[in-house]
Amino acid sequence: QTVESDERALIEVKEGIKFSKDSLFLMNLRFRMQNRAGFNSVYSGTDLGIEQFEMRVRRLRLRLDGYVLNPKFQYYIQLAFSKADMDLETGNIAQPVRDAILYYTLNDNFYIGFGQSKLPGNRERVISSGNLQFADRSIVNSLFTLDRDFGIFGYYTLRTNGSSLFLIKGALSSGDGRNASAINNGLAYTGRLEALPFGTFKNSGDYSEGDLEFEVSPKLSLGVTLSENHKAVRTAGQLGAELYAPRNLSSFIVDGMFKYRGWGVMSEYMRRSTDDPITRNNLGDVRYVVVGHGVNTQISRMISRKSEMAVRYAYVIPNESIEVYQNRVDEVLLGYTHYLNGHRIKVQGNLGYRWLEGLYQLANSGNSWTGMFQVEFGI
Amino acid sequence: QTVESDERALIEVKEGIKFSKDSLFLMNLRFRMQNRAGFNSVYSGTDLGIEQFEMRVRRLRLRLDGYVLNPKFQYYIQLAFSKADMDLETGNIAQPVRDAILYYTLNDNFYIGFGQSKLPGNRERVISSGNLQFADRSIVNSLFTLDRDFGIFGYYTLRTNGSSLFLIKGALSSGDGRNASAINNGLAYTGRLEALPFGTFKNSGDYSEGDLEFEVSPKLSLGVTLSENHKAVRTAGQLGAELYAPRNLSSFIVDGMFKYRGWGVMSEYMRRSTDDPITRNNLGDVRYVVVGHGVNTQISRMISRKSEMAVRYAYVIPNESIEVYQNRVDEVLLGYTHYLNGHRIKVQGNLGYRWLEGLYQLANSGNSWTGMFQVEFGI
């Protein structure tokens, strides 16, 4: 069971279907779906009666990886077809293309990419949605992630004499997110440094949630990202509704992953800032850049060879400048996952509680319970 | 030539492309398209001049079936790409995902599904669009079908000492149709019983139109479905425009299929009801639940090993409560099909007449003629 990566083409993969004509041609074909049923119960101020069932195909993906002409010319294409995948929960422009990128390998330590893929931003986002230990990413990721973008990507591995190593990642991108049209001349500049002081994780575990590999020695990865998005036109840079005027956004991210003997700890801090986050149109309507910060921390333990318990605590705190529009939110989530075939085929149950403005008492309006059952099935 | 089913994964199928790595992995890849050219002539009240040519790709589907890890873990994914397939004739949210469901086989007689697929509703709907003997399903299906939904499905076969058997099918589903967002806490409950007194049809013929197998002894399947859709928010439950207020819908369906020596008879009765079908918004606009009943009957005969003549008569009668908004419609349709490779590759010609309010005279405004030539091509 090979761990999926969203930062390179998957060449060695056991689960998918492999088409290989000769040493100069490879295509791996894979699919993956996440089916779920759950509920949300929002406290209305007087009772817990506002309840919704969420039953749907959350993700349905088709993935092609391989190389042509030369193993150094690699490609990675990911198409997505569910309503949420295509951004149709929030807009009405279908976006089936998630990843479409070419890679050129210069040497064992350096490869570059040209196309659309994930920016080297927060770890929680860069971890494939197929390697999550909860059904969804955290509220911190929702508000502050850098998401995907189109541009030039570089990935460099700096090896040391010992087992420790450093990863240096950078991207020059449009700053306007997936499948953006030409808008203005502002670009986004993203740099990331990762340190793995105790060497590489088994099976790319630094980008997969949960210690399914039961690391026999402690493994740690620490990352820090800086990103400047010039003349951004969406409320969250690469994501969100259109602003009424462009803004220059700055993002700062620190994250880490630790794994040891079935224990896993992942944590990240994210902050976005801009001068004057509020934009207005002629009618006085407001759209604002989502500025503020948040922290997500997940701790998990394998309770058998194939089962895991995990807990998440996350919060997001908007800047004062937008606090009349955006609440502070806190979230706790308890998760159980049974891995039938690693992350490819798994069954998950989540139970969570979310509260607004730091008022965790059940009796506060807007606080909510959530429960989710999800099956992921893929090759 | 294997008959396609929309109620299970297709494991044994000759037409598609099979990827099998070992006894624990199978994927069948198939596609299917329906290209058509036809006309509609609507009587305007003074002449037959209002005419439209309909020339288009009606359906274009990609289908993946198989199992992973264990032949008991099966999947069925169907993507659809034509404009009509993606619900873009009536709305503007693209819906390429038709089916995305996992099946778990408990034993030879019982399997369950989790995901999005067809509800065990009227036979005409559950028969794959690739197994139809006319270019389109009937007006009865258009108004009253349960269509697809997301939820938990169960399929149980009750065998008797003789050749007769019973199929018991049930589903607990969102009630809001394909790729629905979380809306409220109402669910849909659907149960169906089928009796096959003379045993199974050849090649799953109870869910395929036309007796292409020339049954040597009479075969019969009778089905009855009850479905309750609580807090439905669309005019036809799983389909239709949004209502201004939720309603609880009840559906009752009886259908049957009979085949013998090249003859085929399929018939179904459907009824939908609700308390107070009319909903209004603040402006007084009306949207109503499509309540009423209808009957569709199709009789066909193979006139050679590969050719068939078929006739359909169908009508829908709206309840009095909505009869100011919805007409009674009657339809007769004559069809010829040449099956080059069973239902996979076939050429069809249809000629039909449709009239409103029981006034079948040509001279009535709104009555219409239709002619259609269609080629289906698939693997």
Add this chain to the structure above:
Amino acid sequence: QTVESDERALIEVKEGIKFSKDSLFLMNLRFRMQNRAGFNSVYSGTDLGIEQFEMRVRRLRLRLDGYVLNPKFQYYIQLAFSKADMDLETGNIAQPVRDAILYYTLNDNFYIGFGQSKLPGNRERVISSGNLQFADRSIVNSLFTLDRDFGIFGYYTLRTNGSSLFLIKGALSSGDGRNASAINNGLAYTGRLEALPFGTFKNSGDYSEGDLEFEVSPKLSLGVTLSENHKAVRTAGQLGAELYAPRNLSSFIVDGMFKYRGWGVMSEYMRRSTDDPITRNNLGDVRYVVVGHGVNTQISRMISRKSEMAVRYAYVIPNESIEVYQNRVDEVLLGYTHYLNGHRIKVQGNLGYRWLEGLYQLANSGNSWTGMFQVEFGI
């Protein structure tokens, strides 16, 4: 490296993945993507400051070709997933189906098609977007092309005693473009004649830009197309916004391709006309048929076995009747292409200048510079 055609199924193709079960079944699976980064600098009247970066996945295609049951029953399906591909730059109805057509081969010289594909119109359009020597087609094609349509297509090859031959192509189609709904009873009638006085080009070079084959003797193809589109409802017939009233459109096209020893010349003249191109709604808003003419000429030379320099000059001149709405536009473009694997894998750089109303001085408002870097990658 096989040249892709959009006028027939690709049966013999080396690059794709071939699925062949027996002599009666073939499916070729291919994909192709075009990733690009460039800029547009529009002169504002006072400076060159209005600049946009265009960074995106311009095209992402999946193609299936083959035959079933009999090598004479061929199919060609092409799906497209990028935002521009699906018509989502200009509208909000996703159109992933580009080609979906069945072919029947009557004999070596005659085959017919039924479905959606390119009309036998201007050469620049019929040449696959995978065989272009510039990143985009010309402004002449943008305004006057016949594009794709749904209908019946015929392709006949008339051979002579010598090496010269004639191609006769025709189509009877809906006239309303890709995935059109039934609208009215107007159809489109298209006929085309091509003469190849010096015989066939190597590797279908008459429908591929650039002389990658280094023809050892001069090769020439001349084509002329006439097309009548009755009751057209879009501003450019098969493309464009909806008109307020239908019009009958006439198109006249002459084009040619010449290749010899690495030199390639392609040129086309296109004209569209109609009576009364202006349509108005009740509010007095105007939508007009794009009437007028244009010429595109491209000259290219291979400067090494795998590299090419090309130059384009194109202009479009609207009819006087619409000249208050539509500018005359002139365009020059310089292109360099490095063909790593013919047209399948190539790297392209373009630099161009575009001016309005014949005023080529840089200082005129609306004149613009463009630069584009594009990588095409496909199998």
